[in-house]
Amino acid sequence: MPDLSDDAAPRHVLTPSSLNRLVRDLLGDALPQVWIEGELSNVAKPASGHLYFTLKDSGAQVRCAMFKMKASLLRFRPADGMQVLLRAKVGLYEPRGEFQLVAEYMEPAGEGALQREFEQLKARLDAEGLFEQTRKRALPRFARRIGVITSATGAAVRDVLSVLARRWPLADVEVLPVPVQGREAPPAIVAMLRKASASGRYDVLLLTRGGGSLEDLWAFNDEAVARQIHASKVPVVSAVGHEIDFSIADFVADLRAPTPSAAAELLVPDAVAIDRHLQQLQHRLATLQQRQLQAHAQRVDHLLARLQTQRPQARLARDRERLQHLQHRLGAVLREQGQQRHARLERLQARLLARHPRAQLPLLARRLAEQDQRLRRAITHILERRQTALRHAGHALHAVSPLATLERGYAIIFDSQGQVLRSARNVTAGTPLRARLIDGELPLKVGKD
Structure with a gap:
């Protein structure tokens, strides 16, 4: 009877490496990318720059890794106990056969919903045309009165006032205090924008606050605030957070500044630079006046000289000088014509002598000697070339010779x-x-x- 046991059936034997590789590929194909939320634990960042941690909930945990290039883009410092949202690829660490996630993006769990709400509002307002560049107004070059809508006790207002006082002390700056964080902030900002726009007191408004998390800056992502900025009769500059922070107010405002200090520099000119420019203009004006005075003086001198030349005595003197000049030219022409005739006679004599047979013998001898030298040089050159070719042929023949x-x-x-x-x-x-x-x-x- 044939052997029907399992041992007799064909078998495909795997090694641990090939098994782990197969499981890794199956996981990658089935779950190429997932979003997962959980609590951080065992966070470690060795000298390599990679980030290793465990993501857990009340019932399970999974090992995770985030490599250096992705970890360097994080806008916060992960720590044990933080609740985070990950975008990761599911994989297997082959050398140990351990299931793990390779994280590509991570954010605090609370910011994910806010970020999605931010993107949705941004897309809707953009579709309505609130971000159009064509509707944005230019700022006044020399603002006389500036309204600063911000917290009266924050660091941003101190930076703004310091820069404005240093750059352009002539500006009248008024701080319009509002809360910049929390639930009461958006309606207070909307009311202050409406009041400042309707007053007609200000040439430009600055809406600003210092840096913070997305949740801290959320008052400036409010739809009512964005629509009030759009409805303002006065140009509005937005400077919310740090250089990397962007808010809805930034997109609607007539100008977005990366920081409060940078906004202050954009609002007013530099008094030192203006003073330097005025000094340059004054110097150019003085130089221009001096050149015009010199030109007028030269013109007066020229007119006086022309007046002197119109006198009868001056005209007689010019005619006398002209007559003397013509006499001198006539003598020179006569002398030149005599010299030309003498030279022509000498050339005719030389030509007559050159045509005599005895006069041509030296010329023919020189030509013969020159032809002889040229022939000798040509023969020598031909011999040298043929000797060189013969040597080259000898070398080539020797190279293929059995003797070589x-x-x-x-x-x-x-x-x-x-x-x-x-x-x-x-x-x-x-x-x-x-x-x-x-x-x-x-x-x-x-x-x-």
Whole structure:
């Protein structure tokens, strides 16, 4: 009977490495990316810069890793006990066969919902045209009265007032206090914007606060605040948080500044630079006036000179000078014509002498000598070229000559009939041979293996 046991069936045997690799691929195909929320524990960040931690809830836990490039983009410092939201790939750590998550993004769990709400409101207001660049107004170059809508006790208002006082002390700055955080902040900001816009007192409004988390800055992501900025009759500058923070107010405002201090610098010019520019203009004006005075003085001198030239005595003197000049030119022309005739006669005499047969003999002798030298140089050049070509041909012939091969230590083997032996295939033991070397021949006999 045939053996029907399991041992007799064909088997595909796996190694631990191949099994782990198979499980890793199956997990990656089935769950390429997941969002998962849980509590951090066992957070570790070694010198490599990678981040290792455990994500757990009340009933289970899973090991996680976030590599250096992704970990460097985190906007917070993960710590044990924090509730976080992860976007991760499901995988398997092959060397140990351990199930793990490879995190690509992480944020505090509370900020995820706020961020989604932020993106939804931003998309809706953008579709309505509240962010259009064409509706944004230019700021006044020299603002006389500035309204600063912010907390009266925060660090932002101190930075703004310090920069405005240093750069442009002529501006009248009024702080319009409002809460900038919490539930009461959005309606207070809306009311202050409406009041400041309707008053007609301000050339520009600055809406600002210092940095914080997304939840801290949420008052500036309120829809009512955004619509009131859009409805303002006065240009509005938004400077909320740090340079990396963006709010809905930033997108609606006529100008967004990265920080409160930067907003203050954008609102007013630099008094020192204006003073320097005025000094440059004053210097240019003085230089221009000086040049115009010099030009007018030169024109007066020119007119006086023209007036002097119109006198009868001056005209007679000019005519006398002109007559003397013409007489001098006439004498020069006559002398030049005499010299030209004399030179022409000399050239005719030289041509007559050159046509005489005896006068041409030296010329013909020089030409013959020159032709002889040129012929000798050509023959010498041809001989040198042919000698060089002969040497090159000799070198090339020697390179492919058997003698050159022998000079490099090789030998040519001949059989007993004097034929060159090219293969050892049919040579038997005891066969006599001859080996030709560079300096002679050697008798050989094939030995046994």
